[in-house]
Amino acid sequence: MPRWIDRLIGREMKTSTALAVLTAHSSSALTRDMPSLMRAGYEQNAIAHRCVRLIAESAASRRFIASDPVLQALIDAPGADRSGVELWEAFYGYLLLAGNAYAELQVLDEAPREILLLRPDRMRIRPPIKGRSAQYEFATSGGRRLVSRDPVSGRCRVFHMRLFHPGDDVYGFSPLGAAAAALDLHGAGADWARSLLANAARPSGALIVSGEDGRLSEEQFERLRRQMTDLHAGPGNAGRPLLLEGGLEWKPMALSPAEMDFTTARREAAREIALALGVPPLILGLPGDNTYANYKEANRAFEVQTVEPLVRKTAAALQVWLRPWFGEALSIDVEPRPVDREGAV
Numbered sequence: 001m002p003r004w005i006d007r008l009i010g011r012e013m014k015t016s017t018a019l020a021v022l023t024a025h026s027s028s029a030l031t032r033d034m035p036s037l038m039r040a041g042y043e044q045n046a047i048a049h050r051c052v053r054l055i056a057e058s059a060a061s062r063r064f065i066a067s068d069p070v071l072q073a074l075i076d077a078p079g080a081d082r083s084g085v086e087l088w089e090a091f092y093g094y095l096l097l098a099g100n101a102y103a104e105l106q107v108l109d110e111a112p113r114e115i116l117l118l119r120p121d122r123m124r125i126r127p128p129i130k131g132r133s134a135q136y137e138f139a140t141s142g143g144r145r146l147v148s149r150d151p152v153s154g155r156c157r158v159f160h161m162r163l164f165h166p167g168d169d170v171y172g173f174s175p176l177g178a179a180a181a182a183l184d185l186h187g188a189g190a191d192w193a194r195s196l197l198a199n200a201a202r203p204s205g206a207l208i209v210s211g212e213d214g215r216l217s218e219e220q221f222e223r224l225r226r227q228m229t230d231l232h233a234g235p236g237n238a239g240r241p242l243l244l245e246g247g248l249e250w251k252p253m254a255l256s257p258a259e260m261d262f263t264t265a266r267r268e269a270a271r272e273i274a275l276a277l278g279v280p281p282l283i284l285g286l287p288g289d290n291t292y293a294n295y296k297e298a299n300r301a302f303e304v305q306t307v308e309p310l311v312r313k314t315a316a317a318l319q320v321w322l323r324p325w326f327g328e329a330l331s332i333d334v335e336p337r338p339v340d341r342e343g344a345v
Contacts, residue, residue, distance in 0.1 A: 189266030
């Protein structure tokens, strides 16, 4: 192959598997720190975004029932400008995205008045020192503040709920951490499809010189390169005819089956993201799921296996946290699920 052709097409004729193509084309792999994982999983991925919204909204619709009327009013209206549904939806969202969720009691005259949420990416837990309990450090642009448990009453203004983490005694593990590779693959597939569309949704090609020596001068090469970049690159130039001269011939190159398989790889990545978050793919409209007989059964499985354990775990954790404030007789339960027309929940 002539040297100039190799330079012009950038060695695009090399073949690769779908996974290698997607990984090489991805702008950047996910950074596994919490803020980046939260952004990539919620702001930049439609599947993860919908899964988190679906779980958080469904769980927040299940009302907590407290035995103390004062606490019940606080749970239903935790702030002057925020309803209980809004607060608990955000709480569940943080828990799913970061594996940790934090709330804080605002206390006035030794009585809880409001419940506020604390962003998990701004929280740090200091380990206990010399018999002192662990301290919660919350960082803001204005500085840092510490909150610790009262050693006498056992009260703590900060409520910390976490998902199980086998390798950490303090912090929880986000489901998105298990789906990080699938998030990478799914995002890389979107980048690949967008780049293909920007190039008129067709594969690239090569210009073949049919002259005597099969070579172009440096001046001819630079002029041709500028012409290709200015007049034929980008979606605005899609379909524009290419004027060839001097024995040049355009030869389109088709994508190999392995390269075209990125759609299947991206679909499987979407299913893996939904699986990690506990949402049946059928609810999201993802093809290829034959586990459930119908949409109704998938919704039942979602409620029983994902939403119900989450809200009951939260109710039990809230009960333990709030008993030092409202007494040992305090109990917090979950409002039953609505019964459908056939009498099944």
